[in-house]
Amino acid sequence: MDPQHGGSANSSTSSSSESVRPLPSIDISPPPRLRPHQQASADSPSLNSLKSVDSVPVTGIYPLGSLRINEPTDNEDVDMDLATPLTVPDTTPERTMDKNLELLKGGDVLLLDDLPSSFTVGCDTISFSTTQQFLGFRDIPPGAHLIWVAPSESTSSRSGYWITTPTKEETSPGKVYVKQWDKFNEVLSDPASQAEERFQRERLGEIFANLAPYQFKASTSAVSPPSRSGNAEPLPPFVNNTTIWHQLTSSIQSHLLNRVLGGNEETWPVNTTDRIVGETTMPEEARLYPSAAAQFQFSFPMDQRLFDTTAEGSERTQQALDPTTWTLARTDDGKTLLGEIQFAFLTGMHLGNYSCLQQWWYYLVHIVFRSYRLAIERPELALDLVQTFHAQLVYNDRYLEGDIMESMPGEARRLQKALTVYKSRLNEQLLSLGDRCTAEQNAVGQAFSALESWLWRFGWDLRGEYVRSGKVMLEDGEMVEAELSDFESEDERGEFAAVVVDVDENGRPTDLVSV
Structure with missing residues (x-):
């Protein structure tokens, strides 16, 4: 019988050993391993689908893509069966730190992470509207500084931070402050984790050139708007x-x-x-x-x-x-x-x-x-x-x-x-x-x-030439007696003013009426 139709492959030898039947063969070999460079079968999910957002369940409070994987810092042997080995940059944390210290000689740095585009950003005396993602400020001098952001110029709610930069020696580097835009609460806050803050600090060398200098003057900035005073006299120093x-x-x-x-x-x-x-x-x-x-x-x-x-x-x-x-x-x-x-x-x-x-x-x-x-x-x-x-x-x-x-x-x-x-x-x-x-x-x-x-x-006249009481002409021309109360505290008629009375030889007030 054709083996493909249910026949036994050992039927020709059954006459010599009718009492002994061979055991069915069982395939116990492991399933083939799918390597990264192999082609997946049609019944299994493709590699592309595994990277799809729709096929990856995500739980937690942080949005997908906001978490990053940091490379190990020690010399551990990592067993990765990949077709192409990872290439490690020829840099060390010490060298990165030294480079960042050189960048911080001009002053402090404030990084704004995840700040959307089309925001209004302010730093001390300047404010401007961004057209793309704004990364932060550099070369912040010593002193107290106020940095704030708002979704738009017309937004009534603004969020910011005060920072104080102490006076340093010329050779002392500045500090790096990292702030993150909280999309849920719509406020500027600290980074979600220490790892995120460390990542932002380490990438300072990559984004330093794109940071706005403290003396930055944007074309859309609200710096020095036209004065309402017109031809004003020179200001004091x-x-x-x-x-x-x-x-x-x-x-x-x-x-x-x-x-x-x-x-x-x-x-x-x-x-x-x-x-x-x-x-x-x-x-x-x-x-x-x-x-x-x-x-x-x-x-x-x-x-x-x-x-x-x-x-x-x-x-x-x-x-x-x-x-x-x-x-x-x-x-x-x-x-x-x-x-x-x-x-x-x-x-x-x-x-x-x-x-x-x-x-x-x-x-x-x-x-x-x-x-x-x-x-x-x-x-x-x-x-x-x-x-x-x-x-x-x-x-x-x-x-x-x-x-x-x-x-x-x-x-x-x-x-x-x-x-x-x-x-x-x-x-x-x-x-x-x-x-x-x-x-x-x-x-x-x-x-x-x-x-x-x-x-x-x-229009303020502070010369103090005012009349406390007298006649005032009304709009219809009538003259009436009036007393102004604007400065009544000046003639000691306030809440805590002392009352002056006349007393007799026995110390009793003489202006009291007795029966």
Whole structure:
């Protein structure tokens, strides 16, 4: 019988050994091994399909392709049965590190990983829109710097980081900071893992030429927009285009950022939705920004009285009218107050953080320009405060879109009143000193005069020539008696003013009516 039709191959020998039947042969050889260079059969998945996204199940919190395989650093024997052996680059970690150190001699580097194209990027005094993936900045000089990003220029939410670069010797290399765009939360954050951060640092030599220098001026940059002031007079030296950022950040140090933002880090995240600790959030805002967390902790809370609660009598009244003593008691050398004013202004203006802007107004209206004796007792600190406020106004006018005075008119009106009183008190104190007025104290008066000249462009007259009571003509021509309450604290009719009464020989008030 044909073996192909079920017949036995040993039927011809069955007569000689009918009692013994051969056992069926069993093939126990291993299946053929599919090597990388062999052709796969039609029934098995092809090599191309194994690389397909659709055929590879992925689990985890990181997107496919974001994880990378690092080569082993030791001399282990790796058993890989490949047709073509791997080629190892002729480099060592030590040589890569030495090359990176050479690149960092120009300053610090900040790398932005996974930042999409068409983003708005800002670094200190510059901001620009990207047309392709932006990799970061290089040659960052010593000082405090604010780097932020936003999906577009019209986006209301921005995310950034403060970094502080210490002054180094000429031979000392800079540092490399790595930040990654979190697509899920839409914020700038630290890298997802230490391996990812190390990978970005090691590829510095490959991308260094594509990093933007710190002095980068893009064609689409918002640097030096047309000034609203028109033909303005020349600026003082401390607010020119070269030194203005240093004037704005001179007291922002790492220890101040650690205290205001918490923690002990090398970089400090800030966002548009950050709030001050203890600040009440509206329910609508809580639903809109569920992840917003209160983190700012300023040294001078807005809900705190500006005097010592244990003080009594005239001392309590004096502290309430002039919080100089209270202010100096809460700051070591004055740098705390100055640094927080600088931080609140820049974070509020660049990121649109409303809490920081409110804190900035509070500092100016209730502390800086109400501490009248500061110009006499601590003229160096008073000079720094006046010049910093002047620099902030110039920066707003020349580098930022929008006017902080127009955006918050109620606060601007209160500030104008505070400055009017401050000018009057400052002139009185300096004139009373006469020949005893020091150069530092006189410098405060000159700095305030320069500030007063700048404020004329807002139509602010700080000469203090105002009438507290008198006749006022209404729109229809009628004359009425009126009394202005704008400066009622100046004639000691405030909340903490002492009440003067006449008493008789027994110490009893004589103006009381008795029956």
